[in-house]
Amino acid sequence: MQRLTISIDDDLAAEFDALVAARGYENRSEAFRDLVRGELALAVVEARPDAPCVATLTFLFDHHERTLSARLLDAQHEHHDLTVSSTHAHLSHDLCLETTILRGPADQVQAFAKSVLAQRGVRQGHVHVMPLL
Numbered sequence: 001m002q003r004l005t006i007s008i009d010d011d012l013a014a015e016f017d018a019l020v021a022a023r024g025y026e027n028r029s030e031a032f033r034d035l036v037r038g039e040l041a042l043a044v045v046e047a048r049p050d051a052p053c054v055a056t057l058t059f060l061f062d063h064h065e066r067t068l069s070a071r072l073l074d075a076q077h078e079h080h081d082l083t084v085s086s087t088h089a090h091l092s093h094d095l096c097l098e099t100t101i102l103r104g105p106a107d108q109v110q111a112f113a114k115s116v117l118a119q120r121g122v123r124q125g126h127v128h129v130m131p132l133l
């Protein structure tokens, strides 16, 4: 293990310490390692579109939006090679939450996730891509 010494502004250090505390890290080092890992993962996905990855796609959608459930299912069947599994929760009379685990080349996983999130009736969502390198 290497020991790094870095210099940052007082304000940024205070914000970083607040983040460390808020997220429950025991020390700055583990928080810093996680931030670096996150950025490195993004860099891998940007540099290597074909990088093997797994991802979670999570979104809220309107149960009453006409044909949306069928469109989402069709999309998953059309991309069964990317779709590992899906969990659906009926949050209320109107609202559903779905989380889908994806696996495949980063560019295909991201394209699929974007197409789902862009569907009419999907209210908000997020994809978290993690390269397997």
Ligand code: NI
Binding pocket: 063, 088, 089, 090, 091, 095, 096, 097
């Ligand atoms: Ni539902």
